[in-house]
Amino acid sequence: MDEGTEIINALMSPEAAADPYPLYRRARELGPAVPVWDDMLLATDYATVHQLLRDPKFGVPAREHHEAFEPTFAEHSSLVTISNSILWTNAPHHARVRSLIASVFTARRIALLAPAVEAAVARMLDELAELGAGGTPVDFMDTFAFRLPVGVICELLGVPEQDRYRFRALATDLTVALEVLAGSEELAAADEATEELRGYFAELAAQRRAHPREDLVSALVQVVDGAEQRLSDEELLANLVLLLVAGFETTTNLLGNGLDLVFRHPWTLDGLRTGRIAPASFTEEVLRYESPVQLTTRVPLAAGLSVAGVPVPEKGGLFLLLGGANRDGARYVDPDVFDPLRTDSQPLSFGGGVHYCLGAQLAKLEATTALPALLNRFPTLARAGEPVRRARLVLRGFESFPLLLAG
Numbered sequence: 001m002d003e004g005t006e007i008i009n010a011l012m013s014p015e016a017a018a019d020p021y022p023l024y025r026r027a028r029e030l031g032p033a034v035p036v037w038d039d040m041l042l043a044t045d046y047a048t049v050h051q052l053l054r055d056p057k058f059g060v061p062a063r064e065h066h067e068a069f070e071p072t073f074a075e076h077s078s079l080v081t082i083s084n085s086i087l088w089t090n091a092p093h094h095a096r097v098r099s100l101i102a103s104v105f106t107a108r109r110i111a112l113l114a115p116a117v118e119a120a121v122a123r124m125l126d127e128l129a130e131l132g133a134g135g136t137p138v139d140f141m142d143t144f145a146f147r148l149p150v151g152v153i154c155e156l157l158g159v160p161e162q163d164r165y166r167f168r169a170l171a172t173d174l175t176v177a178l179e180v181l182a183g184s185e186e187l188a189a190a191d192e193a194t195e196e197l198r199g200y201f202a203e204l205a206a207q208r209r210a211h212p213r214e215d216l217v218s219a220l221v222q223v224v225d226g227a228e229q230r231l232s233d234e235e236l237l238a239n240l241v242l243l244l245v246a247g248f249e250t251t252t253n254l255l256g257n258g259l260d261l262v263f264r265h266p267w268t269l270d271g272l273r274t275g276r277i278a279p280a281s282f283t284e285e286v287l288r289y290e291s292p293v294q295l296t297t298r299v300p301l302a303a304g305l306s307v308a309g310v311p312v313p314e315k316g317g318l319f320l321l322l323g324g325a326n327r328d329g330a331r332y333v334d335p336d337v338f339d340p341l342r343t344d345s346q347p348l349s350f351g352g353g354v355h356y357c358l359g360a361q362l363a364k365l366e367a368t369t370a371l372p373a374l375l376n377r378f379p380t381l382a383r384a385g386e387p388v389r390r391a392r393l394v395l396r397g398f399e400s401f402p403l404l405l406a407g
C-alpha cells in the first residue's frame with residue numbers, strides 16, 4: 001500500500017481522533033498533493049489548500065457528482081438535502097442562492113445580536129452555576145457548549161424555545177453524512193434526522209409565511225415570496241436545515257476545543273482573565289490549532305487538471321486538510337505551539353473563496369463572548385476528569401467535558 005493511502009486510512013481510525021497532527025505532518029512531507037486510494041488526492045499544505053479553495057476549476061461535490069459516483073445517492077435524504085443547500089452547490093447556481101441568503105443573513109444582523117449573545121451567556125452561566133452548585137460535576141458540552149450556539153441560531157431563525165433542545169441529537173446524526181466514510185447505518189440515522197428537520201422547518205416556514213415576525217425564517221420566506229429572484233421551496237428548506245446544523249455543531253466544538261486549550265495551557269487562563277490576551281486572538285488561535293472543521297472536499301470541474309504537478313483523477317477529487325494546513329511550518333513559526341499572541345494568522349478553518357463560511361462572524365462573536373465570561377465567572381474552574389473526544393475526523397470536538405465550577 002502506498003504511503004498516502006496508509007496515512008488517509010490511519011486518519012479514518014478512532015486512534016487518530018486523539019491526535020491527527022503527526023499524520024498531517026507525514027502527509028505534508030510527501031508533498032503538496034498526495035495520491036490516496038485510487039481516485040483521490042490529499043492537499044496537504046497551506047498554500048495549496050488556500051489556492052484550491054479559491055480556484056474556480058474546482059468545486060464542491062454537487063448533486064451531479066454524487067449521482068455519477070454513488071448509486072444509492074437519491075435514496076438518502078441527508079445527502080440530497082445537503083446537495084440542495086449552498087454547501088454542495090457550484091457556480092452559477094451557488095452565487096444566486098448564496099446572495100439571496102446573504103441578503104438577510106447580514107453582518108449588520110449579526111452585529112446587532114451582540115447584546116443578545118451576552119445576555120444568553122449570562123443566563124446560561126447562571127444555569128451552569130445552579131447545576132454545579134456544591135461541587136457537583138457538570139458536563140460543559142451538554143450544559144453550555146451546545147446550548148449557547150443552539151440558542152443563538154434558533155433565536156436568529158425564530159425557532160421557539162421549547163423546540164430547541166432536541167436538535168442536538170438530530171444534528172449529530174445528520175452531520176455524519178459529512179464524514180468521509182459514513183456507514184449505511186449511520187447514513188440511515190442521518191436520513192431520519194434530515195426528514196424530521198425538514199418536516200419541522202416546512203411547518204415553521206408555513207407559519208411564518210402566514211404570520212411573519214422579525215426573524216430569519218420570516219425574512220427568507222419573504223425572499224421566496226417577494227423578490228424577483230426567488231428561493232424555491234426546496235432551496236429554502238435545504239438551506240434552513242443547513243443553517244441550523246452548520247450553526248451549532250461547529251460552534252459547540254469551537255467552545256469545547258477552546259476550553260480544552262485553556263486547561264492545557266494554564267498561562268492563557270490568566271491572560272484571558274486580565275485581558276492581556278484579547279478574546280479575538282485567542283479564538284483565532286483555537287481555530288488554527290484545533291480547527292472544528294478539519295477537512296473539506298473538492299472535485300475537478302474540468303478534465304486534465306493537476307495540482308502541484310500531480311494529475312487530479314477525473315472520477316475522484318481532493319481532500320483539503322484544513323487542520324493540517326493550519327499547522328504548516330512553511331506558513332507558521334512553530335506551528336505546533338499554541339500561541340494566542342500570534343498576529344496575521346488567517347487560519348483556513350472557515351474555508352475560503354465563494355464557499356467561505358457564512359457564519360464565521362457569528363461563531364467568533366459567540367466564542368469571544370462566552371469563554372472569557374466563563375473563566376471570570378468561575379475563578380476556580382477545573383476539570384473533573386478527562387474530556388472525551390468524538391471519534392470523528394471532519395468535525396473535531398468533544399463528546400463530554402466534565403467540569404468542577406468551584407474548588
Ligand code: HEM
Pocket residue numbers: 060086087088098153242243246247248250251254291292293296297348349350351352354355356357358359360362363
Ligand atoms: C467555529 C464554527 C464554524 C466553523 C469552523 C465553520 C466552518 C465552515 C467551513 C470550513 C465552511 C466551508 C466548507 C467548504 O468550503 O467546503 C463553512 C461553510 C458554511 N458555514 Fe460554517 N462554520 C462555523 C460556524 C457556522 C455558523 C455559526 C453558521 C451559521 C449560522 C455557519 C454556516 C455556514 C454555511 C451556510 C456555509 C456554506 C457556505 C457556502 O457554501 O456558500 N457556519 N463553514
